[in-house]
Amino acid sequence: MSDGGPEAGANRRQFLKAAAAGSTAAGAMMLSPSASAAEKAAPSKMAPPTPKQAAMERQPPTGYNAEQLTEYFVERPGSDIMVDIIKSVGIPYVAINSGSSFRGLHESINNYGGNRAPEIITCLHEEQAAGIAHGYAKASGKLMAVLCHGTVGIQHAAMAVYNAYADRAPMIILAAHHGDAKDRLSQVHWAHSAQDPISVIRDYIKWDDAPQSLPSFAESFVRAVKIAMTPPMGPVALVLDSHLQEEEAKGHEVHVPKLSRTTPPMGDTASVKLAAQMLVAAQNPLLMADRLANTSAGMTQLVTLAELLQAPVVDAGGRMNFPTDHYLNHSFLQREVVPYADVIVGFDMEDIAGVITGGVDRNVPEARRNAADGVKVVTIGVNDLTMKSNFQTFNRYYPSDLSIAGDGEATLTLLIEEVRRAMTPARRNQNGARKAKLAAAYQEMRRQALEDARYGWSGSPVSTARLSMELWSKIRSRDWALTVDGMFQSFWPQRLWDINKHHQYIGRSGAYGVGYGAAASVGAALEHREHKSVAVNIQSDGDFMYVPGTFWTAAHHNIPLLTVMHNNGGYHQETMHLQRMASRRNRGLAGSAAVGNAFTGPSPDYAQIAKGMGVWSAGPFTGPDDLGAAIGKALEVVAAGEPALVDVVCQPR
Numbered sequence: 001m002s003d004g005g006p007e008a009g010a011n012r013r014q015f016l017k018a019a020a021a022g023s024t025a026a027g028a029m030m031l032s033p034s035a036s037a038a039e040k041a042a043p044s045k046m047a048p049p050t051p052k053q054a055a056m057e058r059q060p061p062t063g064y065n066a067e068q069l070t071e072y073f074v075e076r077p078g079s080d081i082m083v084d085i086i087k088s089v090g091i092p093y094v095a096i097n098s099g100s101s102f103r104g105l106h107e108s109i110n111n112y113g114g115n116r117a118p119e120i121i122t123c124l125h126e127e128q129a130a131g132i133a134h135g136y137a138k139a140s141g142k143l144m145a146v147l148c149h150g151t152v153g154i155q156h157a158a159m160a161v162y163n164a165y166a167d168r169a170p171m172i173i174l175a176a177h178h179g180d181a182k183d184r185l186s187q188v189h190w191a192h193s194a195q196d197p198i199s200v201i202r203d204y205i206k207w208d209d210a211p212q213s214l215p216s217f218a219e220s221f222v223r224a225v226k227i228a229m230t231p232p233m234g235p236v237a238l239v240l241d242s243h244l245q246e247e248e249a250k251g252h253e254v255h256v257p258k259l260s261r262t263t264p265p266m267g268d269t270a271s272v273k274l275a276a277q278m279l280v281a282a283q284n285p286l287l288m289a290d291r292l293a294n295t296s297a298g299m300t301q302l303v304t305l306a307e308l309l310q311a312p313v314v315d316a317g318g319r320m321n322f323p324t325d326h327y328l329n330h331s332f333l334q335r336e337v338v339p340y341a342d343v344i345v346g347f348d349m350e351d352i353a354g355v356i357t358g359g360v361d362r363n364v365p366e367a368r369r370n371a372a373d374g375v376k377v378v379t380i381g382v383n384d385l386t387m388k389s390n391f392q393t394f395n396r397y398y399p400s401d402l403s404i405a406g407d408g409e410a411t412l413t414l415l416i417e418e419v420r421r422a423m424t425p426a427r428r429n430q431n432g433a434r435k436a437k438l439a440a441a442y443q444e445m446r447r448q449a450l451e452d453a454r455y456g457w458s459g460s461p462v463s464t465a466r467l468s469m470e471l472w473s474k475i476r477s478r479d480w481a482l483t484v485d486g487m488f489q490s491f492w493p494q495r496l497w498d499i500n501k502h503h504q505y506i507g508r509s510g511a512y513g514v515g516y517g518a519a520a521s522v523g524a525a526l527e528h529r530e531h532k533s534v535a536v537n538i539q540s541d542g543d544f545m546y547v548p549g550t551f552w553t554a555a556h557h558n559i560p561l562l563t564v565m566h567n568n569g570g571y572h573q574e575t576m577h578l579q580r581m582a583s584r585r586n587r588g589l590a591g592s593a594a595v596g597n598a599f600t601g602p603s604p605d606y607a608q609i610a611k612g613m614g615v616w617s618a619g620p621f622t623g624p625d626d627l628g629a630a631i632g633k634a635l636e637v638v639a640a641g642e643p644a645l646v647d648v649v650c651q652p653r
Helices: 008-032 036-043 051-054 064-072 078-090 100-112 126-140 148-166 187-191 214-228 241-245 269-281 296-309 332-340 352-357 408-422 424-427 433-451 464-475 490-495 518-532 541-546 550-556 572-584 606-612 627-641
Strands: 095-096 120-121 145-149 171-177 207-209 235-241 284-289 313-315 345-349 376-381 401-405 481-482 536-539 561-566 616-621 644-649
Touching: 051 078, 078 100, 078 214, 078 241, 095 100, 095 126, 100 120, 100 145, 100 171, 100 235, 100 241, 120 126, 120 550, 126 145, 126 148, 126 171, 126 518, 126 550, 145 148, 145 541, 148 171, 148 235, 148 518, 171 214, 171 241, 214 235, 235 241, 269 345, 284 296, 284 376, 296 408, 313 332, 332 352, 332 490, 345 352, 352 376, 376 408, 424 433, 433 464, 433 490, 433 550, 464 536, 464 561, 464 627, 490 627, 518 536, 518 541, 518 550, 518 561, 536 541, 536 627, 541 561, 541 606, 561 606, 561 616, 561 627, 606 616, 606 644, 616 627, 627 644
Parallel strands: 095 120, 095 145, 145 171, 171 235, 207 235, 284 313, 284 345, 345 376, 376 401, 481 536, 536 561, 561 644, 616 644
Antiparallel strands: none
C-alpha cells in the first residue's frame, strides 16, 4: 500500500508545524500568566541567529573536533568492501531492524550498492527478520542475510533462529557491535556490546566467526555461506565490528574469494545397495520422508522409487516430499500401513522412533508399539552429522538396522539405480496387484476425508474444513503456494487439496515456535512474487499477535500474500492441555481452561490491525456464506501486487 504522496507529506508537515506552534504558545502561557490575551493568542516567532552563532557555522572545529576532522571523511569505507563481498555470493536480500551498530553497512548497501542484490527488507523486529529469512530460504533454496544490532538484536532474533536450526534451514546472521572498548562512545554502546555476542545463539547455529580485518571478513563470509548451504543446512553467524565497517579501506587490497559449493554428502554405496535389496525382498515395504526434498528433484525421485516398488509413502510434512493426489500417498493412513510393513526406509526423518513405537506417555503404563516386532528399519539422512547436546531437537534414540549417513535427496539417485538392478521379473510382476490394492485404499481415504469435511459445513463459527475448501475453490485454477503446514487446521489442505508441485508447500516451523507462520509466509511470498505465484497463508491468531508488524513489511515492500485468518479466539492447544489436566484431576472442564488462553475482553480485530499496517482487509466473518466472495476480492488485491487479509472466526481445529 502507498505511504501517501506529496500531498499527504505536506499535510503531515502542516500538522506538525501547527502542533509545534501550539505547544510553544501553551508553554508561553504557563510561563507568563500575566500576558495579555492577544499575546497569548499570537504564535511565537523564533529569533534569527546572532552574528556570533552564524559565524560558528563557518569556523573550523577546535579541540577534540579538530582532531577528528582528518579522520571523519572516508573515501572508501570498509562497509563498501563488505557489500562487494555480499554481492559476490549472490545474496539477494538483507532483512534488518535498523540499528546504529551497523550504520556503516546500512549506508553502503543503500548508496554504494544501490539497494540492489542485496536489497534491504525493512522489518519491525529481529524475530520477524529472521523468520522472513527462514521462509525465504525454504521457498527459494537461496540464502538471506539478517542484520542484528548488537546483543539486543541477537536476543530478539533468537527464537526465530532456533526455529531455523531445528528445521535445517540456512541463513547468515550478521551481529554488529563495538568490539573495541575505545570505540564505545556512550552507555548505549556498552550495553549493546559483549565479549562474545554470538554466545546467546551458539547452541543452535552451525558455525560462527568474529573477523578482525576486511580480508578476514571476506574469507569468513564466503566460508559461512558455504557451511550454511551444505546439508544439514542451518544458520551461521558473523560478528560485524562497527569500526571495521566505518574505517578507511582505501589502499588496502582485499581479495574476494570465489564461493565453491560443497557437493551434498551421499550415502555409502555398499549400504545403499543393501537397502535396495531389503526393499525389493520385502512383502510390504514402506517409505517415509520428512525433510527430504529441498528441491523438486527430491520429490520427483521419491515418486520414481515408490512407483518402482509400488510402496506406500508417508510424508511427515517437513518439506514437500510427495504429491497429495498420488495414489501412493498414504500419509493419513499411517496407523494402517506401519503395522503391516516389514521394511521401513525413513529419509531425513525427524522422529523415526515415534513412528515405530508410537511414543511414550508417562501416564500410560506401556508404550503402544505401532510397527511389527520383526520390522527392519533403514534410516537415510544427515541428522547425525550435526548434533548438539543442549537443545534436544533429535527426539528419542532408535537402533536402526541400517543407518546411512548422507543427504536423502542426493542418495535417492543411487538408491533408485540399485533397486532397478535388484528388481527381479517375479517381483516386478507383483506390482499390478500391489497398485490396485494401494490405489483403492487411497481413494477410500480421500472419500472419507470429504465425508468428514461435511461435518459442521454451514456452522458458525466457520469449520476449518469449510475454510480450507472455500480457499481451495478460489486458488485451485491459479499457480499457488501454501506457506504454512495446516497442523492447527486439522491438516485439511493436505487431506483435501491437490498439492503436487514442490513449490506449493514449504513445511513446518522446525521448533514449533509461535511467531513463525506470519514471518515465514512473508519470506516465502517474497520468492513467489518473482514467479507470479499466489502465496497463501492460513494464519493462526496467536501466531499473528507475536509479530503483527510483519504485515507492515509486506505492505511496505509490496509483497503479495493472501492471508486468511484462523481466528479461534485464543491458544486452543494450551486450552486442551488444561482440559486434560482438569479431567485427570477430576476438577471438571467448565470455564477454567479459558483463563490465560482466551483472546477475549476485548477480542482482537485482525482486519483492523492489518488495515492499520497498510494491508487490504475484510472481516471478521462469523459464518461461511460471504467467505467465498471475500476471498475472491482479496485475490484481486494480491494479483495487483499487494498483500490482503481476510479475518474468519473459526472453530478451534
